[in-house]
Amino acid sequence: MSLKTEIEFTLNGVKRRATVPVEMSTLDLLRDVVGLTGTKYGCGEGECGACTIEVDGLTVNSCLMFAVDCAGRSVNTIESLAGEPLGERLRAAFVEQGAVQCGFCTPGMMMQAAHVLSACGAQDDKAIARGIEGNLCRCTGYKKIVEAIAVAGKATGA
Amino acid sequence: MAVLEKSRKVVAESLIGQRIPKMDAPEKASGKTRYIHDLDLSGQLHARILRSARIHARIKSIDTRAAKALPGVHVVLTAADLPDQRPIGVAKDHFPLKGEVVRSQRDEIAAVAAESVEIAEAALKLIRVEYEDLPVVADARAAIAPGAPLIHPPRQGAPAGAAVAYTGRPDNVAMRFDYSHGDVIQAEADSDVVIEDSFKLHYVTHCCMGVSGVIAEFDASGYLTLYSNTQVPFLHKREFAEYLNMDPARIRIIQPPIGGGFGSKLDVYPFEVICVFLARAAQRPVKLVFTREEEFLASPTRQPVLLTLRSGCKKDGTLTFRTVHTLHDNGAYTSWGATTPFVMMQTFSSLYRVPHCDYHTTAVYTNNPYAGSFRGYGNLQATFAIEQHMDMLADAIGMDPLAFRLKNAQESGEVTGQGMVFKSCGFKDCLTTAATRSDYVVKRAAYRARQKDAGAVKRGIGMASMLHVGGGAKIYPSDGCGTMLKMDDFGALTLITGASEIGQGSETVLAQLVCEELGLPISAVTVVNNDTDITPWDVGVHASRTTFIAGNSAIGAAKKAKAKILAAAARKYECAEETLDLKGGFIVRKESDEALIELAKFIRGLHFSDKAELVMTTFYYEPPSVHQDKGFKGDVSATYAWATQVVEVEVDTATGIVSMTHVTGAHDVGRVLNRLGLEGQIEGGVIMGQGYALTENLMVEDGRIRNPNFRDYKLVTAPEIPAMDVSFIESMDGEGPQGAKGVGEAPAICIAAATANAIENATGVRLFELPFTPEKVYRALHGQTEKLYWAPWKPE
Numbered sequence: 004m005s006l007k008t009e010i011e012f013t014l015n016g017v018k019r020r021a022t023v024p025v026e027m028s029t030l031d032l033l034r035d036v037v038g039l040t041g042t043k044y045g046c047g048e049g050e051c052g053a054c055t056i057e058v059d060g061l062t063v064n065s066c067l068m069f070a071v072d073c074a075g076r077s078v079n080t081i082e083s084l085a086g087e088p089l090g091e092r093l094r095a096a097f098v099e100q101g102a103v104q105c106g107f108c109t110p111g112m113m114m115q116a117a118h119v120l121s122a123c124g125a126q127d128d129k130a131i132a133r134g135i136e137g138n139l140c141r142c143t144g145y146k147k148i149v150e151a152i153a154v155a156g157k158a159t160g161a
Numbered sequence: 162m163a164v165l166e167k168s169r170k171v172v173a174e175s176l177i178g179q180r181i182p183k184m185d186a187p188e189k190a191s192g193k194t195r196y197i198h199d200l201d202l203s204g205q206l207h208a209r210i211l212r213s214a215r216i217h218a219r220i221k222s223i224d225t226r227a228a229k230a231l232p233g234v235h236v237v238l239t240a241a242d243l244p245d246q247r248p249i250g251v252a253k254d255h256f257p258l259k260g261e262v263v264r265s266q267r268d269e270i271a272a273v274a275a276e277s278v279e280i281a282e283a284a285l286k287l288i289r290v291e292y293e294d295l296p297v298v299a300d301a302r303a304a305i306a307p308g309a310p311l312i313h314p315p316r317q318g319a320p321a322g323a324a325v326a327y328t329g330r331p332d333n334v335a336m337r338f339d340y341s342h343g344d345v346i347q348a349e350a351d352s353d354v355v356i357e358d359s360f361k362l363h364y365v366t367h368c369c370m371g372v373s374g375v376i377a378e379f380d381a382s383g384y385l386t387l388y389s390n391t392q393v394p395f396l397h398k399r400e401f402a403e404y405l406n407m408d409p410a411r412i413r414i415i416q417p418p419i420g421g422g423f424g425s426k427l428d429v430y431p432f433e434v435i436c437v438f439l440a441r442a443a444q445r446p447v448k449l450v451f452t453r454e455e456e457f458l459a460s461p462t463r464q465p466v467l468l469t470l471r472s473g474c475k476k477d478g479t480l481t482f483r484t485v486h487t488l489h490d491n492g493a494y495t496s497w498g499a500t501t502p503f504v505m506m507q508t509f510s511s512l513y514r515v516p517h518c519d520y521h522t523t524a525v526y527t528n529n530p531y532a533g534s535f536r537g538y539g540n541l542q543a544t545f546a547i548e549q550h551m552d553m554l555a556d557a558i559g560m561d562p563l564a565f566r567l568k569n570a571q572e573s574g575e576v577t578g579q580g581m582v583f584k585s586c587g588f589k590d591c592l593t594t595a596a597t598r599s600d601y602v603v604k605r606a607a608y609r610a611r612q613k614d615a616g617a618v619k620r621g622i623g624m625a626s627m628l629h630v631g632g633g634a635k636i637y638p639s640d641g642c643g644t645m646l647k648m649d650d651f652g653a654l655t656l657i658t659g660a661s662e663i664g665q666g667s668e669t670v671l672a673q674l675v676c677e678e679l680g681l682p683i684s685a686v687t688v689v690n691n692d693t694d695i696t697p698w699d700v701g702v703h704a705s706r707t708t709f710i711a712g713n714s715a716i717g718a719a720k721k722a723k724a725k726i727l728a729a730a731a732r733k734y735e736c737a738e739e740t741l742d743l744k745g746g747f748i749v750r751k752e753s754d755e756a757l758i759e760l761a762k763f764i765r766g767l768h769f770s771d772k773a774e775l776v777m778t779t780f781y782y783e784p785p786s787v788h789q790d791k792g793f794k795g796d797v798s799a800t801y802a803w804a805t806q807v808v809e810v811e812v813d814t815a816t817g818i819v820s821m822t823h824v825t826g827a828h829d830v831g832r833v834l835n836r837l838g839l840e841g842q843i844e845g846g847v848i849m850g851q852g853y854a855l856t857e858n859l860m861v862e863d864g865r866i867r868n869p870n871f872r873d874y875k876l877v878t879a880p881e882i883p884a885m886d887v888s889f890i891e892s893m894d895g896e897g898p899q900g901a902k903g904v905g906e907a908p909a910i911c912i913a914a915a916t917a918n919a920i921e922n923a924t925g926v927r928l929f930e931l932p933f934t935p936e937k938v939y940r941a942l943h944g945q946t947e948k949l950y951w952a953p954w955k956p957e
């Protein structure tokens with residue numbers, strides 16, 4: 004029905020190809036074509052951050068990025084944090100500090116947290132809260148999320 | 162952690178009161194948890210629903226021919242294809258697919274199952290519907306006005322006693338509640354001060370981060386499996402059986418992890434039944450997941466309420482009476498939300514000692530969104546009014562509001578006019594703890610003195626308290642929960658409970674309670690809680706009941722397992738059972754904690770012996786609460802939770818912007834079981850309360866939702882949260898599991914009321930209408946708000 008195009012990109016460190024309709028979002032590419040469902044749909048309009056991924060070192064809302072724009076780029080998702088030192092520290096901190104309730108916002112939150120810590124350096128609670136202001140959470144009230152990110156940040160010594 | 166010392170003495174800490182991480186958190190924090198959105202069954206089709214383009218209209222025709230002809234479309238259904246549709250909902254007042262009349266924006270007209278979501282959506286666009294508009298009732302007051310257009314007009318020819326969907330109604334009244342104790346007329350005459358005010362509570366919605374979804378599949382024998390986010394699987398099983406004319410024994414409900422609940426998943430919704438119809442017609446699994454916009458349009462809201470409260474007291478600060486009239490906008494159909502007056506009347510009648518109380522509620526049909534149940538269940542609305550009046554009465558008699566509250570606060574041992582029995586009540590401790598930790602009395606006086614000072618930004622502090630069921634709520638025939646427990650020969654424990662996990666952490670608390678009883682580490686347990694073919698019966702997640710009810714049930718099963726193990730051990734070691742105990746994974750001598758044998762090894766021995774035995778137990782717990790009588794009197798909960806919250810704000814009088822800077826809460830939780838989980842529940846609830854008070858507002862105009870997205874419906878974000886100080890009052894409830902009470906709903910309840918009191922303290926201006934948006938606050942501060950008044954109303 005619709006126009007398709009073939010792209011090549013790096014996903015979580017592995018080079019790959021995909022044929023995607025031109026109007027498809029990166030979120031749908033990840034979830035429906037690749038089958039990585041850790042990245043979540045919360046709004047589809049760039050307002051909730053549940054779909055946060057990292058593209059060439061910057062975090063983006065994958066629901067707002069066309070899949071075709073992944074071409075030639077390096078894309079990292081929540082699944083990429085497994086086994087990574089920062090990812091593991093974040094995961095441990097989210098678990099131990101009680102930053103996870105229903106968990107639906109968690110993958111996006113952790114991707115943003117990784118960016119806030121690694122790209123922006125370890126920061127105080129206020130800066131961390133600012134860093135995740137684009138990520139909505141309905142369950143936790145954010146306090147424990149900010150605390151978890153701070154703990155993971157201290158552990159990195161970054 | 163348990164330690165076995167050289168002397169063979171076992172040293173192990175109690176799990177109660179610890180900070181125990183949620184058992185499902187590692188999966189969730191890895192992106193591995195499969196929510197309903199992440200599940201796909203092979204052969205699955207995707208469904209979309211066509212909703213009404215009008216708010217209130219007669220459907221003249223529906224043409225689905227072009228949609229049916231679209232390649233990739235398997236099934237298109239309308240009401241005409243389903244002559245066997247049965248009415249659904251609490252009042253059985255609507256059909257899943259509407260064939261004759263649409264009554265609200267969300268109304269379902271047709272549904273498509275197709276090879277992909279895109280094809281299903283394309284098919285919807287090809288469906289032609291002709292409407293004939295009917296007059297819209299967009300306001301609860303208009304719905305009860307004489308001559309108002311009827312939302313469900315009476316219909317001829319229906320058999321007597323048939324459901325509203327068949328008979329209609331002679332008026333727009335969906336439900337009435339009338340409650341009374343004492344004599345309010347005499348009490349008013351005896352009062353030194355009497356005040357009356359109207360309050361208006363707005364529409365908000367749950368905004369679960371995971372949107373609604375369902376997957377339905379029939380097997381070859383016609384057995385239905387539903388993957389559903391329901392909070393009440395066993396009740397739904399029965400309801401689905403009725404709606405589908407099926408044997409309930411042939412329906413299995415599996416609950417994948419859920420992306421938030423908060424009361425939104427108590428009802429059976431049309432989309433779920435429609436998905437089953439599609440699966441039945443297609444003979445393929447069908448998946449239906451909402452978009453965010455659809456979630457805003459078609460999932461329920463908190464009940465909007467108009468309320469007039471009349472209260473009185475004596476000069477010495479004794480409360481004399483309360484008379485309350487409320488008007489609830491039900492929307493076009495009745496959900497469980499219409500029963501929130503059950504909870505509201507408890508707050509009016511029993512939060513404080515009120516010798517005389519009259520309470521009247523009318524829930525009316527309109528063409529507005531479907532108002533449902535939401536965390537706190539009417540209590541936010543009731544508390545908003547009562548706790549403002551507590552401040553106003555105190556001011557009227559020149560008494561400090563804290564002292565006024567303490568004078569009228571309930572205590573342990575009290576039986577209220579409504580018949581609620583407060584066996585453990587930490588209310589006064591909540592009041593004094595929150596007041597002391599926030600420095601309430603001193604700050605309130607200081608901020609009041611500074612109201613007229615120069616500078617646009619004023620500070621204020623306000624207090625509010627709440628009472629909520631904390632030991633279940635006997636609203637269904639039973640309020641019980643079953644547990645099955647099984648230990649294998651490696652010492653692994655499987656806890657099979659009827660209680661659903663909706664993100665609140667119940668599975669961790671239940672595991673903790675069982676491990677405490679059996680002297681095992683939390684890592685020894687697997688919890689199974691999501692499949693009605695496996696789990697024992699439970700009435701569902703609501704009314705903050707899970708910790709209390711399912712907790713007691715889990716402890717009961719663990720106690721039986723323990724008794725069985727110790728009896729066998731006593732035989733083996735030739736000693737009395739009472740001299741043995743379980744600790745740190747061992748069977749020990751109670752006196753000395755000396756280890757006799759590793760528990761896993763002993764159990765292995767049990768089933769390999771000649772009198773082989775397995776350790777498997779079941780337990781069913783039904784709380785000692787009672788049903789209310791016809792006049793709503795009775796002790797519905799086995800225990801009650803209490804809390805006081807103090808809110809501090811900054812009000813920018815030049816812009817009307819209110820920032821919440823501090824929230825100090827003291828909660829009577831009975832006993833702290835899992836400190837980490839408890840804090841998480843409280844903090845999340847506080848911020849939900851902050852949104853209710855300040856930012857969230859579902860704008861409904863002429864029945865149409867104007868802001869179905871997160872851009873215009875503003876949830877609180879991380880930088881806006883206040884500093885939070887939470888204290889726990891341990892009143893050690895005699896019936897509670899390890900002394901604990903349920904608290905899931907409590908933290909959201911007081912915040913809006915306390916915020917209103919804080920704004921008054923900062924500015925001298927009292928706000929009666931939520932939410933406190935900058936525009937509303939600015940207008941009120943600059944004298945541009947007309948005093949709200951709603952004349953109490955009762956049907957003739």
Ligand code: FES
Pocket residue numbers: 043044045046047048049050051052053054055064065066067
């Ligand atoms: S789904 Fe992308 S921001 Fe919400």
Ligand code: FES
Pocket residue numbers: 102103104105106107108109139140141142143370420421664
């Ligand atoms: S944990 Fe549920 S939305 Fe954040």
